[in-house]
Every structure is written in structure tokens, then in C-alpha cells.
Amino acid sequence: MQPLHHIAWHLPDALDFQDLRLSLADRFAYKHETDRKRVCRWYDTFDWRLYRSNYILTREGQDWILRDLAGKKIDMLRGSRKIYRFSQEFPESSLRDRLAPILSVRALIELGRADIHRERLYILNGDKKTVAQIELKKIVSQDGERQSAIIHLREIRGYSTWMKKVQKYLLDLNIREKATVADVLLFIAEGSGRHPLDYSSKYDVPLDPGMTALDAALRIYRHLLTAIRKNEQGVIDDIDSEFLHDLRVAVRRTRSALTLLKGVLDPAIEQRFKKEFKYIGAITGPVRDLDVYLLSRDSYSQYLPGRLRRGLDIFFDDLAGRRRREQRKMVRAMQGTRYRNILDEWESILAPDAETAAGRNGNIPIGELAGKIIHKRFRRLLRDGKKIHVDTPDEELHRLRIECKKLRYSLEFFSSLYEPKQMRQFIRQLKMLQDNLGDFNDLSVQQNMLADLLSHVSPGTVKSRELAAALGGLMTGLFLRHRDVRTRFENTFAHFSRKKNLALYHALFGR
Amino acid sequence: MAVIAVYNIKGGVGKTATSVNLAYLSAESGNKTLLCDMDPQGSASYYFRIKAPKKFNAGKLLKGGKAVVKNIRGTDYPDLDLLPADFTYRNLDLALDDFKKSTKRINAILKPLIKEYDHIFLDCPPNITLLSENIFNAADILLIPFIPTTLSLLSFQQLLNFFKKTGIDKKKLHVFFSMVEKRKKMHLDMMARFQGRKRVLKQHVPFLADVEKMGIFRKPVLEIAPNSPAARSYRLLWREVEKIVAKRK
Numbered sequence: 001m002q003p004l005h006h007i008a009w010h011l012p013d014a015l016d017f018q019d020l021r022l023s024l025a026d027r028f029a030y031k032h033e034t035d036r037k038r039v040c041r042w043y044d045t046f047d048w049r050l051y052r053s054n055y056i057l058t059r060e061g062q063d064w065i066l067r068d069l070a071g072k073k074i075d076m077l078r079g080s081r082k083i084y085r086f087s088q089e090f091p092e093s094s095l096r097d098r099l100a101p102i103l104s105v106r107a108l109i110e111l112g113r114a115d116i117h118r119e120r121l122y123i124l125n126g127d128k129k130t131v132a133q134i135e136l137k138k139i140v141s142q143d144g145e146r147q148s149a150i151i152h153l154r155e156i157r158g159y160s161t162w163m164k165k166v167q168k169y170l171l172d173l174n175i176r177e178k179a180t181v182a183d184v185l186l187f188i189a190e191g192s193g194r195h196p197l198d199y200s201s202k203y204d205v206p207l208d209p210g211m212t213a214l215d216a217a218l219r220i221y222r223h224l225l226t227a228i229r230k231n232e233q234g235v236i237d238d239i240d241s242e243f244l245h246d247l248r249v250a251v252r253r254t255r256s257a258l259t260l261l262k263g264v265l266d267p268a269i270e271q272r273f274k275k276e277f278k279y280i281g282a283i284t285g286p287v288r289d290l291d292v293y294l295l296s297r298d299s300y301s302q303y304l305p306g307r308l309r310r311g312l313d314i315f316f317d318d319l320a321g322r323r324r325r326e327q328r329k330m331v332r333a334m335q336g337t338r339y340r341n342i343l344d345e346w347e348s349i350l351a352p353d354a355e356t357a358a359g360r361n362g363n364i365p366i367g368e369l370a371g372k373i374i375h376k377r378f379r380r381l382l383r384d385g386k387k388i389h390v391d392t393p394d395e396e397l398h399r400l401r402i403e404c405k406k407l408r409y410s411l412e413f414f415s416s417l418y419e420p421k422q423m424r425q426f427i428r429q430l431k432m433l434q435d436n437l438g439d440f441n442d443l444s445v446q447q448n449m450l451a452d453l454l455s456h457v458s459p460g461t462v463k464s465r466e467l468a469a470a471l472g473g474l475m476t477g478l479f480l481r482h483r484d485v486r487t488r489f490e491n492t493f494a495h496f497s498r499k500k501n502l503a504l505y506h507a508l509f510g511r
Numbered sequence: 512m513a514v515i516a517v518y519n520i521k522g523g524v525g526k527t528a529t530s531v532n533l534a535y536l537s538a539e540s541g542n543k544t545l546l547c548d549m550d551p552q553g554s555a556s557y558y559f560r561i562k563a564p565k566k567f568n569a570g571k572l573l574k575g576g577k578a579v580v581k582n583i584r585g586t587d588y589p590d591l592d593l594l595p596a597d598f599t600y601r602n603l604d605l606a607l608d609d610f611k612k613s614t615k616r617i618n619a620i621l622k623p624l625i626k627e628y629d630h631i632f633l634d635c636p637p638n639i640t641l642l643s644e645n646i647f648n649a650a651d652i653l654l655i656p657f658i659p660t661t662l663s664l665l666s667f668q669q670l671l672n673f674f675k676k677t678g679i680d681k682k683k684l685h686v687f688f689s690m691v692e693k694r695k696k697m698h699l700d701m702m703a704r705f706q707g708r709k710r711v712l713k714q715h716v717p718f719l720a721d722v723e724k725m726g727i728f729r730k731p732v733l734e735i736a737p738n739s740p741a742a743r744s745y746r747l748l749w750r751e752v753e754k755i756v757a758k759r760k
């Protein structure tokens with residue numbers, strides 16, 4: 001079956017709705033309807049997950065409407081007055097099922113809103129049957145200052161000749177500039193200071209091998225500082241867990257770059273800001289740790305038999321309370337002078353007109369320095385990894401995890417200097433090793449946390465008995481998984497350091 | 512996806528009003544819906560102000576495929592399309608007889624439409640003929656409007672016998688009372704006898720002037736008088752049918 005035609009044009013400024021109606025009345029019989037004014041709100045996650053998946057979500061009046069970027073209606077949830085932030089807050093519906101995998105843990109935020117005035121003209125034939133539909137849409141910004149008018153023409157199945165007749169008539173009225181839903185949304189977003197894809201949590205700073213290490217470092221630091229700044233408000237408003245996560249990643253990358261690119265800036269500056277960013281890491285750490293547990297609430301309860309789950313609820317409700325307290329503490333710190341000063345001073349050092357002095361490595365071309373840095377990290381990782389055997393204490397594995405992370409960051413910082421396909425391949429190999437070590441670490445941290453908690457449970461009440469039982473159950477589960485991950489390390493590392501991968505490394509970095 | 516046929520051996524029991532209003536409600540709740548007017552009188556088409564295109568006839572219908580798709584028309588309501596009836600449909604029985612597998616021809620015609628629509632309604636002509644048998648085979652749900660009188664009971668019995676004889680699944684059958692007049696004792700008695708039985712729907716549609724106004728306004732009663740008792744009873748009826756559709760999946 002042929003899809004129905006639907007065309008939208010911008011209405012020329014010279015033509016208002018009444019002119020258009022009068023003019024159409026000369027040629028066509030129609031029925032005219034005016035809709036009530038509706039407020040149209042546009043929603044997406046901070047990092048544009050819907051837009052990236054080719055979706056646009058709006059709430060118009062009481063309806064949630066999901067469209068593709070071409071404007072085709074994909075799904076709809078009618079008559080819901082409530083504002084939903086997370087996909088799991090939506091009532092059971094196909095819309096929720098569609099949103100859940102895309103949004104994941106991210107919250108919807110309102111990107112902008114506008115008033116929409118709508119009129120409909122139903123073109124009628126001799127039997128007074130509708131044979132084409134015109135929709136006139138006037139979009140007015142909330143401050144009433146900007147407006148845009150769009151005319152839609154829709155085909156009715158089996159009446160394509162009428163559609164063509166109307167289309168030709170509109171063309172004669174000089175209506176010819178095509179419009180898309182994206183235009184409407186850009187209009188809505190304009191007042192809000194956002195535009196599509198203006199944020200991504202992916203690290204992507206292109207470098208050029210000929211530039212000095214100083215220029216490259218400044219570029220990297222500036223990008224990371226912007227990421228920190230962009231996520232601040234979301235962290236303070238506590239919109240979802242990913243603002244804090246992204247902020248902390250940018251902080252960690254900055255710290256890592258300060259170490260890896262040692263001697264590129266003035267050593268005094270490097271020393272100082274290493275400490276300062278460590279402070280930011282410390283004040284934001286507790287909330288993130290709690291977030292990690294809270295996000296795994298569902299998967300935790302899967303590990304427990306039904307009768308122990310009540311204790312788990314006690315545990316998580318307690319965690320949520322603790323998180324609220326920690327969040328308040330963190331916000332106070334982030335609004336405090338030390339935090340402000342760190343970022344403001346860092347910004348002034350990075351400013352393009354600051355003429356920041358180079359350290360002893362600052363004038364080496366980055367192409368040269370990058371190779372040295374990566375090679376050092378890689379050599380050290382291989383050396384330390386090979387030393388690990390079945391009886392090596394856990395701390396050694398944690399140290400190796402940090403080594404991996406350093407290599408990973410240096411690969412990311414400098415990936416634009418190397419052959420992209422091989423680079424992706426090599427990072428993939430490294431990631432497998434990192435996943436193993438990461439799981440191992442997470443499981444250790446969680447076991448310690450639970451053990452600590454268990455030691456604080458005061459005996460006596462039913463509630464504490466249930467809690468203790470649930471904690472015991474969880475610890476057993478975590479212990480078994482921990483052991484399982486540990487036994488897999490040797491194979492994972494052997495896989496990473498196999499000949500084929502060393503050859504790949506050699507081809508990439510020439511060493 | 513479900514094919515819902517509205518059928519009764521007897522005429523004048525409210526088949527077309529049922530098809531038109533239920534199809535309207537199906538589309539209103541967001542389902543892509545097609546109403547096939549199978550009755551040569553073309554009443555459903557008339558209610559939607561749609562005329563069969565000049566080149567369309569029974570032969571084209573039986574050919575199926577593009578010949579059918581080309582003649583589907585959009586109604587005035589979103590997500591609701593209609594395949595208009597042509598007067599030549601009065602000879603559909605004779606024409607069907609020329610086909611191999613002549614009792615499954617309508618199945619074949621509907622097949623390409625099944626992936627396009629969520630619900631397909633068939634507004635059927637009265638009688639038990641080869642066309643009816645085709646429709647019984649094609650339908651997932653056979654909705655039978657039933658005026659609570661003795662004669663209706665007799666015709667229902669005939670239908671059950673026919674199902675037994677042809678081996679069509681009896682579970683497709685769903686009966687509801689139509690054109691009910693509460694002041695008639697016989698109607699109430701008949702309904703009392705059937706109420707609560709398997710495959711008898713709870714909701715009935717009363718005999719109301721608003722339903723007859725559809726012919727004057729040429730619109731579904733849900734458009735003419737959306738808050739009338741008639742509209743309400745169709746809404747409740749649709750809710751019940753929707754549940755049957757859902758359960759079938």
C-alpha cells in the first residue's frame with residue numbers, strides 16, 4: 001500500500017490565515033475548524049538520546065507524541081497530565097516500551113516550549129466528503145516575540161487527484177518553501193539556548209601530530225573543563241545520575257592528563273591542580289558510590305530469594321536516605337568558594353589569550369610525545385600483568401586496573417593521531433581486559449561495603465534480622481561472582497597479550 | 512491483527528450500524544482500521560459519503576491484490592479506511608463459485624491487507640451463502656447482532672447447525688443483543704434466557720432514534736451525538752469486543 005502524502009510549507013509572511021481561507025474559498029468547498037491553543041513542550045535527555053535515535057518526543061496539551069525526525073507519528077500516549085522524567089514512570093504502554101531502552105537511566109528534560117494555534121480546513125467534494133486536509137499551524141514563542149506559520153497538506157486515501165489540485169493552487173499562492181518538524185523544534189529550542197547534539201558524553205578532541213604538546217594539552221583540558229561546566233547544573237538539580245557520572249569522568253580524565261602529560265605545563269601548576277581535581281573527585285565520590293548501588297537495585301533483588309527481599313528494601317531505603325544527605329553535602333561543597341575558585345582559575349590558565357608558559361616538554365610536537373607516553377604505559381601494563389598468578393593478592397589486580405585505565409585514557413587522548421580502524425580494534429582488546437578488572441574491583445568494593453554495613457546492624461529487632469539476612473544473602477552471591485571473575489583473569493590477560501595483539505600494537509605505534 | 516465480521520442471516524438487525532460505529536471506535540483508539548462493505552446495498556459506504564469508483568466491481572474484488580488496494584478510500588476520520596461496496600456484489604456468490612477453493616477466496620483477498628491494518632471489519636450481507644461461508648472462514652471473530660425475538664433464536668440455531676456441518680470453529684461466534692426495546696416483555700424475557708451464557712456479550716445496544724439519524728447526517732452516531740445513550744452503548748460494546756480481540760492474541 002502506498003504511504004499517504006503529507007507536505008508542509010512555511011507560510012509566507014505576507015499571507016495570514018484569513019487571506020488564505022478566503023482565497024481557498026474561491027476554488028474549494030471546505031469545512032473550517034479552530035482548535036484550542038495548545039502548549040507544545042519538547043523533551044529529550046541531556047545528551048540527546050532520542051534525537052540520536054531519530055526520535056522527537058513532545059507533549060502537546062495532554063498527549064505525549066513520539067515522532068521520527070521526518071515528522072511521522074510513531075507512537076502516542078493520550079490524556080496524561082503528569083510529567084514523567086524516567087521511562088519507568090510512564091504508565092504501561094507501547095510508548096514506555098519504546099522509550100525504556102533508549103533513555104536507560106537518563107531523565108527527560110524539557111528543552112523548550114511554545115504555543116501552537118491550529119486551524120483545520122477539510123476540503124469537500126460534491127457529497128460533502130473530505131477529500132484533502134489542510135492544517136494551519138501558528139507557533140508562538142512563550143514570550144510572544146517570535147512566531148512561525150506552517151501549512152500542512154494531507155492526502156486522503158483514494159483522493160490523490162484532489163491533493164494535487166490543492167497543491168497546485170497553493171503553489172500559485174507562492175507557498176513553496178518546504179518545512180519539516182525539525183524546523184518547528186528548532187524554533188522551540190531557540191529560546192532555550194540548546195540545539196540538537198550540543199552535548200555528548202563521548203570524548204572527542206581531534207589533535208594534529210605537528211602541534212606542540214602545550215597546544216594539544218590546552219585543547220584537551222579545555223574540552224574537559226567544558227564538560228564539567230555543562231554537567232554542573234544537572235548535578236546540583238539532581239536530574240539524573242549521569243550528570244554526576246559525566247562530571248566525574250571529566251575530572252578523572254583531567255587528573256589523568258595532568259599525570260600523563262607531565263612537564264607540558266609549568267610543574268607548579270600541574271602539581272597544584274592535580275591536588276585540586278583530587279579534591280573535586282573526593283567531594284563528588286560518596287554520591288556516585290551510592291548511585292551505583294541504587295542503580296543496581298533491580299539486579300540485586302534477582303540474586304536473592306523472595307523471602308530475603310524485604311530486608312533488601314530496608315537496605316535500599318536506607319541507602320536512598322543516605323544519598324539524600326550526601327547530595328546536600330555535595331551541593332554545598334560545589335557552591336562553596338574552593339570549588340568555584342578551582343574551576344575559575346583553571347579556566348583562566350586555559351584561556352586562549354592567557355599565554356600560559358610551556359614546561360620542559362611543552363614544545364615537543366604532540367605526535368612524538370604521544371608515542372612515548374603510550375609506549376611507556378603499554379610496557380608497564382604488560383610487565384605488571386605477567387607477574388600476576390593464582391595466588392597474587394587482590395591489591396595487585398587493583399593496581400593493574402589503574403594501569404589499564406591510564407593506558408586507556410592516553411589512547412583516547414591521542415587516538416586522532418593514529419589509524420582509526422586499528423585504534424578501535426586495539427581499544428576493544430583493552431576494554432575486554434578492563435571489563436574483567438573493573439568487575440573484579442566493583443565486586444570487592446561492594447563486598448567491603450556490605451561487610452561494613454553488617455557490622456553496624458544492631459541486633460534485636462525483626463527489621464534488623466531481615467536486613468542482616470538479606471546482606472548475608474547478597475554477600476554470598478557477590479563472593480561467588482567475585483571468585484568467578486578472578487579465575488577468568490588469567491585467560492583474559494593472556495588473550496590481551498597474545499602475539500596477534502602485540503602485532504596490532506606494533507602496526508599502530510611502530511614500536 | 513484481527514478480522515471482525517458483523518453478520519446475521521436476518522436483515523435489519525443493525526449490522527451496518529454496528530460495523531460503522533465499532534470500526535470508528537477501533538480507529539479512534541489508535542488502531543489502523545479498514546471497514547469492508549460487503550453488502551451490495553452499500554449502506555456503510557453511504558454513511559461515509561463514499562461512492563465506489565466507476566471501474567470497481569465484484570470481479571475486481573475477487574481478483575484481490577492491487578485491484579482492491581487501489582479502491583480503498585480514506586474516511587473523514589483518522590486511521591479509518593473503507594473499501595466501498597458496488598452493486599455488482601449482488602452476484603458475488605455466482606462469481607465465487609468459479610474459483611478453486613471457493614470457500615477461502617476472501618481469505619486470499621484479505622491477506623495483503625492484514626499487514627497494513629490492525630483491525631479489519633467486514634459488514635456482511637444477510638443470508639447463508641457461499642459468500643457467508645467465505646466470511647466465516649476469513650473472520651477471527653464473528654459478531655452477531657441479535658434482536659431478542661423467537662424468530663432470531665431460530666435463525667441463530669440455523670447458524671449453529673451450519674457451523675457444525677462445515678466444521679468452522681464455533682469459538683469465533685459472539686452474540687450481542689441489538690435493537691433492544693426495554694418496554695417489550697418478550698425482549699426482556701429472551702435476554703434473561705441468554706444472559707450469562709458463553710459467547711453472549713454483556714452489553715446490548717438499545718433501539719434508538721439516534722442510530723437511525725445516521726442516514727440523515729451520513730456520519731457514525733458517535734460523531735452525531737457522542738454523548739447519547741446510543742454512543743455510550745457502542746463504546747461499552749467496543750470495550751468488550753476489544754477484550755476478546757486482545758485475548759485471542
